Each structure stands twice: as structure tokens, then as C-alpha cells.
Amino acid sequence: MLFAPAHRMSFKLGVLLAITGVLMACERQDAARQPTVAAATHAATQADPLPSWNEGAAKQAIREFVKDVSTEGGPKFVPAPERIAVFDNDGTLWAEQPIYFQGLFLADRVKALLPQHPEWRTQDPFASLLKGDMKAVASAGEKGAMEMLVATHAGMTTEEFSKTVADWIATARHPKTGRPYTEMVYQPMLELLAYLRANGFKTFIVSGGGIEFMRPWTEKVYGVPPEQVVGSSSELKFEMRDGEPVLIKLPVLDFVDDKEGKPAGIQSHIGRRPIAAFGNSDGDLQMLQWTAAGSGARFALLVHHTDAAREWAYDRKSTVGRLDKALDEALTKNWVVVDMKRDWNAIYPTGNSQ
Amino acid sequence: MLFAPAHRMSFKLGVLLAITGVLMACERQDAARQPTVAAATHAATQADPLPSWNEGAAKQAIREFVKDVSTEGGPKFVPAPERIAVFDNDGTLWAEQPIYFQGLFLADRVKALLPQHPEWRTQDPFASLLKGDMKAVASAGEKGAMEMLVATHAGMTTEEFSKTVADWIATARHPKTGRPYTEMVYQPMLELLAYLRANGFKTFIVSGGGIEFMRPWTEKVYGVPPEQVVGSSSELKFEMRDGEPVLIKLPVLDFVDDKEGKPAGIQSHIGRRPIAAFGNSDGDLQMLQWTAAGSGARFALLVHHTDAAREWAYDRKSTVGRLDKALDEALTKNWVVVDMKRDWNAIYPTGNSQ
Numbered sequence: 001m002l003f004a005p006a007h008r009m010s011f012k013l014g015v016l017l018a019i020t021g022v023l024m025a026c027e028r029q030d031a032a033r034q035p036t037v038a039a040a041t042h043a044a045t046q047a048d049p050l051p052s053w054n055e056g057a058a059k060q061a062i063r064e065f066v067k068d069v070s071t072e073g074g075p076k077f078v079p080a081p082e083r084i085a086v087f088d089n090d091g092t093l094w095a096e097q098p099i100y101f102q103g104l105f106l107a108d109r110v111k112a113l114l115p116q117h118p119e120w121r122t123q124d125p126f127a128s129l130l131k132g133d134m135k136a137v138a139s140a141g142e143k144g145a146m147e148m149l150v151a152t153h154a155g156m157t158t159e160e161f162s163k164t165v166a167d168w169i170a171t172a173r174h175p176k177t178g179r180p181y182t183e184m185v186y187q188p189m190l191e192l193l194a195y196l197r198a199n200g201f202k203t204f205i206v207s208g209g210g211i212e213f214m215r216p217w218t219e220k221v222y223g224v225p226p227e228q229v230v231g232s233s234s235e236l237k238f239e240m241r242d243g244e245p246v247l248i249k250l251p252v253l254d255f256v257d258d259k260e261g262k263p264a265g266i267q268s269h270i271g272r273r274p275i276a277a278f279g280n281s282d283g284d285l286q287m288l289q290w291t292a293a294g295s296g297a298r299f300a301l302l303v304h305h306t307d308a309a310r311e312w313a314y315d316r317k318s319t320v321g322r323l324d325k326a327l328d329e330a331l332t333k334n335w336v337v338v339d340m341k342r343d344w345n346a347i348y349p350t351g352n353s354q
Numbered sequence: 355m356l357f358a359p360a361h362r363m364s365f366k367l368g369v370l371l372a373i374t375g376v377l378m379a380c381e382r383q384d385a386a387r388q389p390t391v392a393a394a395t396h397a398a399t400q401a402d403p404l405p406s407w408n409e410g411a412a413k414q415a416i417r418e419f420v421k422d423v424s425t426e427g428g429p430k431f432v433p434a435p436e437r438i439a440v441f442d443n444d445g446t447l448w449a450e451q452p453i454y455f456q457g458l459f460l461a462d463r464v465k466a467l468l469p470q471h472p473e474w475r476t477q478d479p480f481a482s483l484l485k486g487d488m489k490a491v492a493s494a495g496e497k498g499a500m501e502m503l504v505a506t507h508a509g510m511t512t513e514e515f516s517k518t519v520a521d522w523i524a525t526a527r528h529p530k531t532g533r534p535y536t537e538m539v540y541q542p543m544l545e546l547l548a549y550l551r552a553n554g555f556k557t558f559i560v561s562g563g564g565i566e567f568m569r570p571w572t573e574k575v576y577g578v579p580p581e582q583v584v585g586s587s588s589e590l591k592f593e594m595r596d597g598e599p600v601l602i603k604l605p606v607l608d609f610v611d612d613k614e615g616k617p618a619g620i621q622s623h624i625g626r627r628p629i630a631a632f633g634n635s636d637g638d639l640q641m642l643q644w645t646a647a648g649s650g651a652r653f654a655l656l657v658h659h660t661d662a663a664r665e666w667a668y669d670r671k672s673t674v675g676r677l678d679k680a681l682d683e684a685l686t687k688n689w690v691v692v693d694m695k696r697d698w699n700a701i702y703p704t705g706n707s708q
Contacts, residue, residue, distance in 0.1 A: 081579055158621055202581070215625045225435055226625030227556070228581075236621055238614040238640055245643045247621050260592040267512055267590055267601050269623060271569045271580030286592055289599045 049195040052188040052346040058301070059343070061336045062192065065299045069275065070199045076297040080200035084274040086230075086266060086287060087193070089207035089214060091280040091321040092303050093222060094185040095174075097312040099320055101181050102213050105168055109152035117151070126151075150251040154234060158212060158247045166216040179348070182221045186303075187346040189278075193222055201276070206230045206266055208258035208283055212249070230269045232257045262287035275299065285326040288335065300335040302326060307341040403549040406542040406700040412655070413697070415690045416546065419653045423629065424553045430651040434554035438628040440584075440620060440641060441547070443561035443568060445634040445675040446657050447576060448539040449528075451666040453674055455535050456563050459522055463506035471505070480505075504605040508588060511600045512566060520570040533702070536575045540657075541700040543632075547576055555630070560584045560620055562612035562637055566603070584623045586611045616641035629653065639680040642689065654689040656680060661695040 053059040068076035069083060090096040110120070110129055120126030125144035128136035137144065153161070174184055193203050205214060205224050211231030218224045235252040238245060257265040263286050266274065276299040277284070277291035288300040304323065305314050316324040330337050338344070407413040422430035423437060444450040464474070464483055474480030479498035482490035491498065507515070528538055547557050559568060559578050565585030572578045589606040592599065611619040617640050620628065630653040631638070631645035642654040658677065659668050670678040684691050692698070 081573070084581075204581075211622075211625070219435070227438075227558075227623065229625060233622060236618040238617045238644070245617065245640065245647050247617055247644075263592045263599065263601055264590040268565075268587060269581065271565070271583060286599065290592070290601075293599050 049198065050188065050191050052191055052344055054343055054345050056343055058336050058338045061299075062195075062301075065276070065297065066196065066199050069297050078275055078297060081202075082272065082275065083196075083199075083201040084204065084270060084272060085196050085201045085276040086204045086206045086270075086274045086278070086291065087189070088279040088281070088284045088287070089205050089209055089231075091305065092186075092278055092284070093189050093193075093205070094181065095311060096321050097314070098176070100209065101174075101184075102209050104172070104175070105165070105213065106148060106152050108168060108172060109164070110148060113151065146251075153210070154249045154251040156249060158236065158249060161212055161249055162216045165213055169217050182217060183348055185221055185349065186344070187349045188344045189303075190222070190349065192278075193224070196276070197223065202228065204228045204230060204266075204270060204274070206257065206262055206287060208232055208256070208261075211257070230257055230265045232261075258283045260286050263290035266290065277301070278303070279326070280305065281321040281323050282326045283321075285329060288326065289329070292333065292335070300330070300333070301338060302330050302335060303338045304340065306339050307344075307347070309341075310347045311340060313341075403552065404542065404545050406545055406698055408697055408699050410697055412690050412692045415653075416549075416655075419630070419651065420550065420553050423651050432629055432651060435556075436626065436629065437550075437553075437555040438558065438624060438626060439550050439555045439630040440558045440560045440624075440628045440632070440645065441543070442633040442635070442638045442641070443559050443563055443585075445659065446540075446632055446638070447543050447547075447559070448535065449665060450675050451668070452530070454563065455528075455538075456567050458526070458529070459519070459567065460502060460506050462522060462526060463518070464502060467505065500605075507564070508603045508605040511595075511602055512590065513600075515566055515603055516570045519567055523571050536571060537702055539575060539703065540698070541703045542698045543657075544576070544703065546632075547578070550630070551577065556582065558582045558584060558620075558624060558628070560611065560616055560641060562586055562610070562615075565611070584611055584619045586615075612637045614640050617644035620644065631655070632657070633680070634659065635675040635677050636680045637675075639683060642680065643683070646687065646689070654684070654687070655692060656684050656689060657692045658694060660693050661698075661701070663695075664701045665694060667695075 050059055050062070053062075068074060069078040070080075071077055087093055090100050094101070107129070110126060114120055114130070117126070121130065125137045125140035125148060128140070129148070140147075156164070169180070169182060172181060173179065174181060177184065196203055203222075203224055205218060205222070205228065207214060207230070209231050211229055211233045214229050214231055215226040218229050219226065233254045235250040235254045237248045237250050239248060240246075255261065255265065255268075259282070262284065266287065273294045274291045275294065275297060277288045278301045279285075279288055280303040284302070288302070292298045292300045302323065304327070305312055305321070307313060314321065314323075315327060316322065327337070329335070340347070404413055404416065407416075422428060423432040424434075425431055441447055444454050448455070461483070464480060468474055468484070471480070475484065479491045479494035479502060482494070483502070494501075510518070523534070523536060526535060527533065528535060531538065550557055557576075557578055559572060559576070559582065561568060561584070563585050565583055565587045568583050568585055569580040572583055573580065587608045589604040589608045591602045591604050593602060594600075609615065609619065609622075613636070616638065620641065627648045628645045629648065629651060631642045632655045633639075633642055634657040638656070642656070646652045646654045656677065658681070659666055659675070661667060668675065668677075669681060670676065681691070683689070694701070
């Protein structure tokens, strides 16, 4: 290595955010539960592919853009193979409060692995986590965070890890809503994904979350197959075990797909510049800049969490999903800003939630 | 970094191979030119999607596999989203003699950049390369190789590099055949790619070559879009230049997509195990092992270069595209081995070659 590139520098930040997330989640687990947010009734008609979007500037801008780029012969036409749309996940496609859901997965894994690791009962940061002593966990710093990540995310094969995630996502419930996490995806964004695909777009997820944490469920939940998921990753090692080839997840962070890392992740995995990008936080700023700066028709959209009653309201001062610099830039550059409270008549899908 | 994973260890090997390639290419540039190999006439019928394949075990195995996995309700049916097929590039989809074509690109870049780098006339390894003193180039070792790679592949934006490759691929000619490199792709493999896609497969390239070296032309030549190309890569850095966002190719090798690296590259980019893999050398062994070891119907194929008259004949002792261990394993495991001389009635497409 001649020098460490910028997107690796954000590693510490990412780990600290994850830890912060675990702390906050544990502190809030005792908070009063609220009844499940009921999704609004859809007055869906065949004519409206976006029934959960209220009429307004955001919905109009989306429909106009899609019409422009898919109208053959029109001045803004874009050939279908170049209709690449990228979506952040946490806070854009599904919720992210009180912390990134992968942080809750990490905490649950520590508890689940306790029988195989009785030493954790007396060994920090695990012991402190189990006792709920979050100040002590925090004092273990980056080293402690790395220990927990390694213990819960590394050392197993990719297929073992995938099964662990699939089992968790099928059974875990959100501490506040009591919903499965896959039912805390945003109904308006599901409609948007489908609408874009129906108009020749290829939809990708580009998330700071772990790529192997998302792939086991994104195809079923979002219609986005594993090969269209970009995320943070650890190194993989190929080896033969009992004559069978396996890929082992190493305790070595390979790529952090956040902030400056997002355009790099897009180039690495997609290899061409998207024409549309959807995010909700400062972590998405560079992805939106990269997308918007291309030639021809471009679309950049931020989801602004403004709905404390049906979801959460947060922006410039939130530790999770902070939206500050990107909001300023959106206002300057006339990017579309979705006001969740005003623009969405439904938040979550109507489903079999508790 | 806690430790360096195995696939990074092959970095030195890769660089040395590239250098060996440059040396061999330079030595052979004066070799007698042969007339362009004329592609055999196709007796293509609507009924035969593989007209350049002679009837025989290889062709029969391909057709049987495709029928098996695409017959709904059949015992070997595979849902379309899981029909992932991966192809090596050098020696599998296009030729690779006398050296990997990217080595010829590197040598041409050194010559093209000479006006901006007059110091290269007196500075090794460039001076030796320009004088044709290949022993001196070789003595510069890995450090010298890295200098040449950095000078020709790094420091520019991804878009500048892409244009450089596109210009080269449009104008450069192979030292022996005089053909453009994109007309040294294998006609039978073009038919195979199209046949698989017509049967619901998604086709990917998984090559030891540079990912950004392939993407500018694979969609046009193979029908494989940039997002379905996996290859070796350098680190990318996002930055603003004069208010515009750019991605800079750094002089830092990020990933070597060869040997043990190929299954890791597949997992990173595709996220699920292919059901069919096509290669030609020991560099593809682990990719074929990884593919073949999955459950359900599986297909593994090696192209064996046996045709010295129409192409090249080489295997166990070749420095480029060595086929030794993988050939043994193919025989043991009953993988399909294509005998180019016997199984293919055409090598290159009939086109506008010189």
C-alpha cells in the first residue's frame, strides 16, 4: 500500500457509529412500546404507479424525469442500459431509528453466541454490554468495537453468515414498533423501485451497511437481486475445508461504502454513472453529487424525515442519519427533497405486522 | 489491516506475469506476420444456436445442461434469477497470445506518454523498454513493474482512463494477426453467451485483467454490460476538481481477481454462487471448483488451446494461460474440456479485419 485512500479513513467513524447505535438501542429497549403505525389506505388506480405519494412537487418531478428519459426520440431520452438508479438503504428504503438495524443485529448476535463464549460474561466489552453498562462499552473504544464486530461478523463462511442473517431478519422485531424489520421498509419507495423498473431502469442499493447483511433479503423485499447490492465489506478468503471450497469472512475491513466511498463503490460494482440517486443523509451527499454531475438528464432526491407521529423526525443534529450538509446542497442545487409528513400518505406496507 | 489475505499475495505474481508479457510481446513484434485466420463458413440454421460448435460431447453437454436448468417442473430446474454464468476473459472469450493483451496496452501507453515524459529516455525501466533491452527491464523487478503500471494506469480519472482504453481498442492491431483485438474474440463463445442469455442466464465476466480495462468495450463486443464485469482493480479516490466530482485511479492495487481471488470477486460482485463457469487456465481453477461444488445442476468447462494452425496450441508449460492443474482436475471431475481444433469449426468472427 502506497497510502491509505480517503474512504478507508472513515472506518473509525463507521465503527464508532455502530457502537453508538448499539448503546442507544440497548438504552431504549425498555422504552414504552407504541402501537404499530397503520399504513394509510391506498386509493391505488391503474393510472397511478405511485399511490402512496401525495400529489405535489416531489411526485411530479419523479414522473416528469421518468417520462423524459424513457421517451424515445425525446431530447432527454436515455437508452435503457444507462438507466441506472441507486438507492441508499438505511433511512431511504427502510427506517434507521433508534439506530441502524445492523447494530441491533450485532447486539443480538453477542447474546446468541454467549453459550459458546462463557468468557464474555467477565470479559469486556462483552460483559459490560450484557450488563447494560454502556459507558464501559464506550470506554473500550475502537478496539472493543472491532472485537465485537469480529466476534459476530467474521470467521464463518459466507453461507453460514447469510443463514444467520436470514434467521435473524425472519424472527427479530423492532424495539419500538414490534414489527419485523422487513416491514419497516417504506411503501412509497417500494412503489418507486417498481415504477422505475417498469420503465427500464436497473435499480441498485448503495448502502453503508454490510453487503452480506443486506443480500439475504433484498431480492424478496425490494426486488433487488444480490448482484445489485453495493455495501461495506470485509475481506474474503477462499480455502478448501474437508475437500469442499468455502469463502471465509476475514476480520479485515475491506471497503466502507459511505460518503466518499459511495461513488467509488458505484464505480467498482456498476462501472457507469447512475442517472438517478436517492438518499436521506450526509452519507449520501457524494453519491448524489456524483450522479447529478453527469451529462444529460439527472435526478437527485433526499428523503427528509419530518414525521414524528408516523415515523421519526430528525435531521441536522441526529447522530443516526444526520442530514445537514446534504440538505443545504439540495436547496442550492434544486434537488428534490421529500417531506415525509407532507408527501407520503403511507409509511410502511400494510402487512402481517403485530 | 490485521493480516493480508491470500488473494493479495498473488500481487507480485500478477505484476511479474504482466512484465513477462510485455517482454515477450516486444520480442515478438518483429516476427513474421501471418495472414488473418479466416473464420469458417457457418451453416447456421435457426434450429442450431451454436453453429460454430461441431457436434460432439462438448456441444451436447452444453445443450443438455441448458435444457435441464430451464425446463420448468423438471428435476434440475433452476429459477432464472439463479442462472448465473461466469466467463474468464483472456484465453476464454478472446485470445491471449503471445501475451495478455493488457500487457500490449501497457507497452503502447509507455510509448504514447513519452512526449510528456522525456526523462523516460534515460530512466529505467522505461529507457530499457524503449531500447528493447528486456533483460534490463526484467532486472528492475517488481518495483520497475509497479512504476510502469502506475505511470500508465493510475493518476487519471476513471473517465480519462476509459477513453484511453476505448481509443486504444479502436485502433491497435495484434502483432501477429493484424486484427483489432475485439476481432480476436472467439465466435463459438459469442454464440454460447447469446445462447445462455436467450435461456434466462445472466452472463458475467470474471477476469484477472483490469476491470476498467474491459468495461469500455465488453457491452458492445460480448453483450456484457459494465455492471457484469468483475476484474482486478486499483483503489479509487473521490474528490472535487474545479467544483466537479471525479474519481481518481490511485497507484494502489485493491484486488487481484485471479486464482483464489476469483471466488472472492464473484461473491463481492455477484453475491451468489454461479451455476456455470467457463475458463481456460489454472487461474480459473478455483472459480470452477467454487461453481461446481454448489448444490443442484452445475456446469464447468475449460477451453483447451489445441489449434496451432488457426490459433495457438499451449497448455501445461505455457507462461501465459498455463493449463496444468485445472486440466488434471477437469479429467478427474468430468468437467467439459473443449478441444478447440476438434470442437470449433470457427475461431474468430468473420468481420472487417485486415
